[in-house]
Amino acid sequence: MKAIDRRTFISSGIKVLATGLLSSLVTVVLPPATGTAGGTASREWPKLWQQREWGFVVDARKCIGCGTCVWACKRENGVPMDREVYRTWVERYVIGPNDQLYIESPQGGASFDRIGGSVPEKSFFVPKLCNQCADPPCVQVCPVGATYRTGDGVVLVDRVRCVGCRYCIQACPYGARFLHPDLMVADKCTWCYHRISKGMLPACVQVCPVGARIFGNLKDKGNPVTPIMARNQVQVLKPDMGTEPRVFYLGLDKVVR
Amino acid sequence: MAGKKTGLSHQPVFRAGVVVVIILTGFALLRMIFVPPTFGVYGYYRASNLDYWATRPVAYAQGTQCDTCHGERAGFVAAGGHAGLDCQSCHGPAASHPDNPGAWQPTINPDREFCARCHGQVEGRPDTVIKQIDLDQHNPGVSCVQCHDPHRPWTMLGTRLGGSKS
Numbered sequence: 229m230k231a232i233d234r235r236t237f238i239s240s241g242i243k244v245l246a247t248g249l250l251s252s253l254v255t256v257v258l259p260p261a262t263g264t265a266g267g268t269a270s271r272e273w274p275k276l277w278q279q280r281e282w283g284f285v286v287d288a289r290k291c292i293g294c295g296t297c298v299w300a301c302k303r304e305n306g307v308p309m310d311r312e313v314y315r316t317w318v319e320r321y322v323i324g325p326n327d328q329l330y331i332e333s334p335q336g337g338a339s340f341d342r343i344g345g346s347v348p349e350k351s352f353f354v355p356k357l358c359n360q361c362a363d364p365p366c367v368q369v370c371p372v373g374a375t376y377r378t379g380d381g382v383v384l385v386d387r388v389r390c391v392g393c394r395y396c397i398q399a400c401p402y403g404a405r406f407l408h409p410d411l412m413v414a415d416k417c418t419w420c421y422h423r424i425s426k427g428m429l430p431a432c433v434q435v436c437p438v439g440a441r442i443f444g445n446l447k448d449k450g451n452p453v454t455p456i457m458a459r460n461q462v463q464v465l466k467p468d469m470g471t472e473p474r475v476f477y478l479g480l481d482k483v484v485r
Numbered sequence: 486m487a488g489k490k491t492g493l494s495h496q497p498v499f500r501a502g503v504v505v506v507i508i509l510t511g512f513a514l515l516r517m518i519f520v521p522p523t524f525g526v527y528g529y530y531r532a533s534n535l536d537y538w539a540t541r542p543v544a545y546a547q548g549t550q551c552d553t554c555h556g557e558r559a560g561f562v563a564a565g566g567h568a569g570l571d572c573q574s575c576h577g578p579a580a581s582h583p584d585n586p587g588a589w590q591p592t593i594n595p596d597r598e599f600c601a602r603c604h605g606q607v608e609g610r611p612d613t614v615i616k617q618i619d620l621d622q623h624n625p626g627v628s629c630v631q632c633h634d635p636h637r638p639w640t641m642l643g644t645r646l647g648g649s650k651s
Contacts, residue, residue, distance in 0.1 A: 249510065271535075271536070271539070273527060273532070273535055274527065289611065289614075290611070290614050292603055292610045292611065292614055292615050293607060293609055293610055294602045294603040295602060296574050296602070296603075300545060300573075300574075300578070303544050303545075303577070303578050304543070304544045304545055304578065305541075320608075320609045321609075322608065322609070339602070340607050340609070340610075341607065342606070342607055342608065343608045347608075348608055351608045351609035352609050352611075353609050353610070373524065373529045373530050373531075374530070375530070376528055376529065376530035376534075378535065379527070384534065384535070384538050386530060386531055386534040386537075387534075387537070388521075388531070388534070389521070389530075389531060389534075418538055421538040421539060421541075422538060422539055422540060422541035422542070422543060423543060423545075425538075425539040426539075426543070428543070428547050429548075431544070431545045431578075434545060434548055434571050434573070435545065435571050435573055435574040436574075437570050437571075437574050437603055437615075438614050438615060439569075
């Protein structure tokens with residue numbers, strides 16, 4: 229066998245490397261750098277988003293604290309039933325005779341019981357869920373680009389990209405995010421994006437027996453949200469945080485936070 | 486100055502250019518390896534993740550779908566106090582029921598506690614919104630559905646107990 233001398237080895241090695249580099253350059257350059265939908269998302273999302281802007285109204289005066297929404301949300305979205313994690317939950321605010329404030333949400337509000345002892349001055353329920361903020365701090369802090377806000381106004385988590393670092397859970401002023409106990413990625417309310425994309429209502433809205441949750445497409449004439457927004461005084465949670473929440477409340481007490 | 490070489494490959498500008506090309510190529514290669522497909526199409530995220538969320542399976546069927554087979558029952562409900570309720574509010578998620586009605590049936594829960602989730606007297610529950618009973622006072626120990634048809638709560642009360650509430 230003929231031995232290869234050093235000069236031949238180096239020069240042929242350089243040739244091989246250069247060929248490889250050139251061919252990989254071709255694959256980099258050939259597909260358009262902007263990455264238009266070539267085998268990517270199956271739908272023309274920007275076209276869909278032009279016709280859609282979701283709106284969510286919670287009428288806190290109507291909520292009866294039955295917890296049907298809490299159960300329905302867990303079942304619809306595969307959130308573990310037996311763990312203390314919730315995409316939507318209901319809080320009960322109880323104000324005592326001397327302005328003591330108690331806030332509770334047993335099992336996410338799925339089973340409220342009677343309060344023993346003295347009769348409270350005032351008590352009411354407040355349903356909570358992700359506010360799908362227009363300026364979401366959770367999206368800003370994500371170090372891997374795993375969470376984003378869609379063009380029709382829903383903040384989603386990419387379960388493949390998410391590394392479970394929990395920054396977003398810390399950043400949310402509303403406590404709307406949690407670490408999924410089975411998947412170990414951040415999880416949150418999506419306004420049932422799979423349902424609303426098919427023309428259905430979010431599960432919590434659909435099962436609410438008293439109509440305390442109202443949902444619709446703001447760009448759709450005849451949607452139930454626009455008239456409510458037009459004729460009522462609506463509030464958002466923690467407006468001072470500057471997050472521009474997109475869940476609007478009716479009949480919110482001043483102690484609610 | 487005697488040994489100065491004048492070929493193209495010995496021009497400083499050419500050599501710097503080679504370095505720049507190598508850096509740019511390296512950046513393009515690394516970007517190709519580390520940036521996932523469809524990332525950045527619509528924003529700072531993977532566009533294909535939109536499809537993941539939009540195509541998740543549905544557990545709760547569309548509200549009107551029950552009427553297709555259970556129209557008679559739906560009409561009965563619509564004329565009573567429980568009008569406007571979604572069937573699945575009480576019977577649970579039923580999206581898998583229509584495809585194979587025999588294999589899986591929605592739940593029927595006749596427990597007192599189940600009705601009390603909405604109708605039990607609890608602090609914070611507005612009585613302007615929903616009728617409530619004191620579980621300790623109102624026929625304790627008896628299942629609600631013995632007197633009240635859950636699909637139209639006042640109908641059976643008239644026939645069984647001789648009352649006249651309608």
